[in-house]
Amino acid sequence: MRHKIFKKVLLSIAGSDNTSGAGVQCDIKTSLTLNTYCVNCVTSVTSQSSNGVRQIVNIPQKVIISQLNTIFDEFNVDCIKIGLLNSYASAISIINILEKFKIKVPIVIDPIYRSTSKTNFLKRETYLKIHKVFAKLNPVFTPNIDELKILLNVKKSYELDKNLLIQKFFKKYKSNVVLTGGNNEGTYSTDYVIDENLKIKKISSKRIVSNNTHGSGCAFSSSLAIYLAMGNTLFEALKLSKKYTRKAILNSPMLGVGYGPVGH
Numbered sequence: 001m002r003h004k005i006f007k008k009v010l011l012s013i014a015g016s017d018n019t020s021g022a023g024v025q026c027d028i029k030t031s032l033t034l035n036t037y038c039v040n041c042v043t044s045v046t047s048q049s050s051n052g053v054r055q056i057v058n059i060p061q062k063v064i065i066s067q068l069n070t071i072f073d074e075f076n077v078d079c080i081k082i083g084l085l086n087s088y089a090s091a092i093s094i095i096n097i098l099e100k101f102k103i104k105v106p107i108v109i110d111p112i113y114r115s116t117s118k119t120n121f122l123k124r125e126t127y128l129k130i131h132k133v134f135a136k137l138n139p140v141f142t143p144n145i146d147e148l149k150i151l152l153n154v155k156k157s158y159e160l161d162k163n164l165l166i167q168k169f170f171k172k173y174k175s176n177v178v179l180t181g182g183n184n185e186g187t188y189s190t191d192y193v194i195d196e197n198l199k200i201k202k203i204s205s206k207r208i209v210s211n212n213t214h215g216s217g218c219a220f221s222s223s224l225a226i227y228l229a230m231g232n233t234l235f236e237a238l239k240l241s242k243k244y245t246r247k248a249i250l251n252s253p254m255l256g257v258g259y260g261p262v263g264h
Helices: 022-032 061-074 087-102 123-138 145-151 162-173 216-229 235-252
Strands: 008-017 035-050 052-058 080-082 107-109 176-179 186-195 200-206
Touching: 008 022, 008 216, 022 035, 022 216, 035 061, 061 087, 080 216, 087 123, 087 176, 107 123, 107 216, 123 162, 145 162, 145 176, 162 176, 162 186, 162 200, 176 235, 186 235, 200 235, 216 235
Parallel strands: 008 035, 008 080, 080 107
Antiparallel strands: 035 052, 176 186, 186 200
């Protein structure tokens, strides 16, 4: 019998999506296509469809702690992706467990605030507290422009230059950040990345017109964590993740739903 050998192990700390478009399910599919094994810690269970999110049930803090302890007791994790999290107490517990097990691996945080159908997953105050404390992990944050403005307490009606916004983010959170351009208008989707020297680089690709983009942010953030674990620099990993996400959108399955998932 021939056994499959995985190059890396990704830990996905994220919500469950019953449509398998986003969240933990998307991270598992992304990992498999990149020859990576995905272990996971489910933080919430959602009931959703292309018409919106109907219900969210948060996983108790003690269950989140138990999931992480059992994973780190047995697996050598190479990278971590953190997505939807609704509890500040759980965020503190995650940090404590990573310190307990002396985990020093690339961490990518997708700071999810609301669904594409405009459902807020958590209160603004809680959202800010969670990601302020997560900055202590020295992760790479991957917000879109709306999430970035919320994290900086910038009013939506007040537009600032994107270069200035990510510089402000770096100074406030002391963390690397990739500003994703998937939700912006225009012919091209442009991502911005800033490094520890406050140098900003951009990478653009032609925008794909598609209704099947559910999970594109999850595919991007989990693939970014994996590419970083493979030894790529942040900018190299960004280029690879952007290419991967574009391919995922082009390979989207035709399921006959209003807002379909990306492919892999």
